[in-house]
Amino acid sequence: MWSVIVASLPALLVACGSGNTPTATTDDMTGSITVAYSTTYVFDSDDTSVIWWNKVKSEFESAYPKAKLVLQGFNGTDVDLVNKVALEYKNPSTTPDVFMLPSGYVGQWVGSDYLLPLDSFVNDSNKAPFWSSFPKVIQDESKINGKVYAVNTGENNTAIYYNNAMLTKAGITVPWQPKTWDDILTAAKAVKASNQAGVIPLWVGAGTSAGAGGVLQGAANLVYGSSTPTIFDYNTKKWVVDSPGLRQVMDFYRSVYSQHLGASTSDLFSPKAVGRPVVLLKDHQLAIAVGSNWFADAWTEQNRHWANAAQEASAVPLPTSTGQAPGSASTLGGWAVGISKVTKHPELSWGLLKIMESDDNQTYIANRAGFVPPSQKVAKSDGFLSFAPPFNKAFGDALPNSKLVPSEQEGYPAWVQGIGQATGQIATDPNTSVDAAIKILHDAVANQVGADKVETLH
Amino acid sequence: MAVVAGLGPRLDRERFQWSSLAMLTPALALLGLLFVFPVLYAGYLGFTNLALVGARSRDYSFTGLDNVVRMLGDYVFVKSAWLTLIFVVGSAIVGQSVLGMALALLLRNAVVPIRLIVGSIVIVAWVLPEITVALVWYAFSQAGGTLSILLRHSDTNFLVVVPMLIVSLANLWRNVAFSMLVFSAGLRNLPTEVLEAAEVEGASVWRRYRQVILPLLKPTILTNLLLVTILNLSEFTLIYAMTQGGPGIETMTLPLYVYQEAFVFHQLGYGTAISLVLVLIGAVFSLLFVRAARSQA
Numbered sequence: 001m002w003s004v005i006v007a008s009l010p011a012l013l014v015a016c017g018s019g020n021t022p023t024a025t026t027d028d029m030t031g032s033i034t035v036a037y038s039t040t041y042v043f044d045s046d047d048t049s050v051i052w053w054n055k056v057k058s059e060f061e062s063a064y065p066k067a068k069l070v071l072q073g074f075n076g077t078d079v080d081l082v083n084k085v086a087l088e089y090k091n092p093s094t095t096p097d098v099f100m101l102p103s104g105y106v107g108q109w110v111g112s113d114y115l116l117p118l119d120s121f122v123n124d125s126n127k128a129p130f131w132s133s134f135p136k137v138i139q140d141e142s143k144i145n146g147k148v149y150a151v152n153t154g155e156n157n158t159a160i161y162y163n164n165a166m167l168t169k170a171g172i173t174v175p176w177q178p179k180t181w182d183d184i185l186t187a188a189k190a191v192k193a194s195n196q197a198g199v200i201p202l203w204v205g206a207g208t209s210a211g212a213g214g215v216l217q218g219a220a221n222l223v224y225g226s227s228t229p230t231i232f233d234y235n236t237k238k239w240v241v242d243s244p245g246l247r248q249v250m251d252f253y254r255s256v257y258s259q260h261l262g263a264s265t266s267d268l269f270s271p272k273a274v275g276r277p278v279v280l281l282k283d284h285q286l287a288i289a290v291g292s293n294w295f296a297d298a299w300t301e302q303n304r305h306w307a308n309a310a311q312e313a314s315a316v317p318l319p320t321s322t323g324q325a326p327g328s329a330s331t332l333g334g335w336a337v338g339i340s341k342v343t344k345h346p347e348l349s350w351g352l353l354k355i356m357e358s359d360d361n362q363t364y365i366a367n368r369a370g371f372v373p374p375s376q377k378v379a380k381s382d383g384f385l386s387f388a389p390p391f392n393k394a395f396g397d398a399l400p401n402s403k404l405v406p407s408e409q410e411g412y413p414a415w416v417q418g419i420g421q422a423t424g425q426i427a428t429d430p431n432t433s434v435d436a437a438i439k440i441l442h443d444a445v446a447n448q449v450g451a452d453k454v455e456t457l458h
Numbered sequence: 459m460a461v462v463a464g465l466g467p468r469l470d471r472e473r474f475q476w477s478s479l480a481m482l483t484p485a486l487a488l489l490g491l492l493f494v495f496p497v498l499y500a501g502y503l504g505f506t507n508l509a510l511v512g513a514r515s516r517d518y519s520f521t522g523l524d525n526v527v528r529m530l531g532d533y534v535f536v537k538s539a540w541l542t543l544i545f546v547v548g549s550a551i552v553g554q555s556v557l558g559m560a561l562a563l564l565l566r567n568a569v570v571p572i573r574l575i576v577g578s579i580v581i582v583a584w585v586l587p588e589i590t591v592a593l594v595w596y597a598f599s600q601a602g603g604t605l606s607i608l609l610r611h612s613d614t615n616f617l618v619v620v621p622m623l624i625v626s627l628a629n630l631w632r633n634v635a636f637s638m639l640v641f642s643a644g645l646r647n648l649p650t651e652v653l654e655a656a657e658v659e660g661a662s663v664w665r666r667y668r669q670v671i672l673p674l675l676k677p678t679i680l681t682n683l684l685l686v687t688i689l690n691l692s693e694f695t696l697i698y699a700m701t702q703g704g705p706g707i708e709t710m711t712l713p714l715y716v717y718q719e720a721f722v723f724h725q726l727g728y729g730t731a732i733s734l735v736l737v738l739i740g741a742v743f744s745l746l747f748v749r750a751a752r753s754q755a
Contacts, residue, residue: 079721079722082511083510086510086511089511090515108724111515112513113513114511208703209702209704264615265618265705269617269701271702410509417723421707428618428705447534448723
């Protein structure tokens with residue numbers, strides 16, 4: 001059935017697109033451009049990835065009738081995508097004109113001098129009608145040394161999901177709004193005490209198997225909610241490997257795993273750990289989860305269908321450790337589109353970017369890839385809010401307190417590895433002391449970036 | 459045409475024909491281009507600070523012995539080298555060879571139907587794609603998996619409790635067929651007269667094995683050791699699919715550490731340097747086996 005829809009899309013879109021008459025200049029622009037992207041890691045299902053990219057391609061080719069778009073999709077994870085495309089960028093002849101990459105890598109791409117500054121495009125409201133509707137935090141996401149190098153296509157942030165009935169059964173009043181981490185532990189303990197068969201009280205990701213994605217939707221949120229919400233100290237240019245906040249995080253993990261409130265290592269360390277809470281929540285085997293906004297879209301009909309998700313589950317912002325300002329915390333990480341510095345067709349490449357950022361395309365990708373759309377106009381539109389109610393609203397509300405992870409810095413993968421090893425060690429052996437867990441983080445990061453690039457905050 | 463004796467070159471001396479060089483040129487050129495050059499280039503990159511992305515992906519430089527110095531102070535590298543040694547010696551050299559030999563000997567004496575059935579089962583494990591073996595052993599060793607039920611510890615995740623042992627066993631399970639086949643072939647080619655003579659002389663089974671079969675099989679054993687060492691030193695897929703080097707760094711053998719440095723941390727130069735160490739270890743082992751084989755001859 002998909003193939004029929006996909007095959008008929010171009011015809012449909014050409015028909016729809018005839019209202020927007022392309023200007024004379026776009027009519028005359030010739031050339032072929034290539035866009036590199038992940039086929040398997042961005043969207044909730046591969047089908048929707050194909051649909052979206054074919055839609056973009058046909059819109060592009062009808063707006064620029066003499067131009068051609070080559071779709072270059074890559075399989076695998078975000079890490080695989082970045083590695084393969086990094087090799088392509090080594091040679092101008094294999095460099096794709098446009099690249100959709102995790103926003104955290106933009107800094108390293110700019111460090112390699114691979115990307116074209118886009119200021120002349122984004123500052124022109126004719127060329128970038130969407131730009132003014134982006135909040136400043138997202139406009140600045142790919143701004144390096146004062147220049148914009150990429151445009152965001154969607155963000156992920158984190159909050160708490162919970163199962164209404166399981167909390168009610170445990171004696172917790174719903175709607176539930178935890179104000180501190182202790183509130184979370186109290187609820188998890190109540191769920192455990194209520195002896196609900198086969199129910200894991202609390203999911204909070206640990207270990208290294210889920211990589212950067214696992215930390216983004218797990219431990220890093222707790223660091224941002226702690227009393228020392230710093231991963232990278234931009235003043236000293238050093239990685240924070242010990243702080244009162246990090247110790248709070250390790251202590252929280254200890255509480256979770258020593259009281260058997262968390263998931264088993266089979267789930268936590270599974271190669272599919274990123275998506276495990278999605279399945280566990282849907283299968284009524286999990287009461288509370290620290291999880292990402294994309295979970296909700298994964299429960300829609302096209303994916304792991306959980307028809308009653310909206311009635312059975314709720315989402316609330318993740319509180320700070322003791323309820324300190326601003327009250328809630330989350331990481332922010334997304335995908336962005338950049339244009340290669342060596343492209344022969346910068347205007348055409350921008351033309352593609354503009355089509356990818358149209359309200360319609362932003363809505364589709366946000367709904368099917370589980371993004372909070374960068375445009376506030378789209379984020380507040382019915383097409384987005386009514387797609388997976390009521391969860392999208394909770395994550396949209398959490399956006400102002402969401403903070404980018406310092407993934408543009410070269411040592412970030414080492415910090416990810418370190419925090420994964422430390423939390424994983426606690427999940428394996430809850431008797432691990434906070435000191436020992438901090439030492440694991442310290443050693444892993446210092447070993448990789450050098451002892452002079454790590455610091456302790458007091 | 460009549461054959462004229464004495465006009466051709468002498469056949470009892472080594473000859474060199476210049477024209478053979480021309481014939482060899484294409485092969486030499488290909489070898490140079492596709493083998494020698496990449497190896498030398500990798501050797502060079504191992505002494506640079508090249509990165510996959512970022513500023514040092516373009517402006518990298520020769521850093522002398524920096525990578526070697528770093529390696530000596532790198533606790534992950536030291537642990538990783540140690541784990542590699544355990545994996546190769548434990549799983550490959552000892553486990554695979556001993557079990558392979560035992561299987562080959564037992565099957566040699568077994569009745570034909572049993573030999574066929576057992577032989578086929580062992581070989582199926584070898585024919586399975588590595589990723590399949592990884593999944594089977596992953597499921598087998600999880601909490602609630604077959605292993606935990608057999609051992610009456612159904613809450614224990616053995617891949618977390620004894621990760622190195624489990625990946626070594628998985629590797630042994632998969633690769634034992636290779637050694638078994640090599641040894642079976644070796645056993646089939648042993649001269650029967652010698653074995654029969656020993657039997658007639660009244661030598662015990664153990665004595666026949668230790669003093670007749672083993673010495674006669676020595677070249678086969680050495681070849682097997684050389685091959686399994688080389689194959690297992692670079693084992694990546696199985697371990698990566700099962701544990702990704704974890705929990706922590708408990709199964710981070712050198713090939714996985716090379717991958718992590720080069721493609722997760724983007725340190726291509728340092729990753730290459732570690733892979734050179736891997737080559738070096740392989741070369742040392744190979745040299746030992748080749749010398750042992752020569753002393754035999």
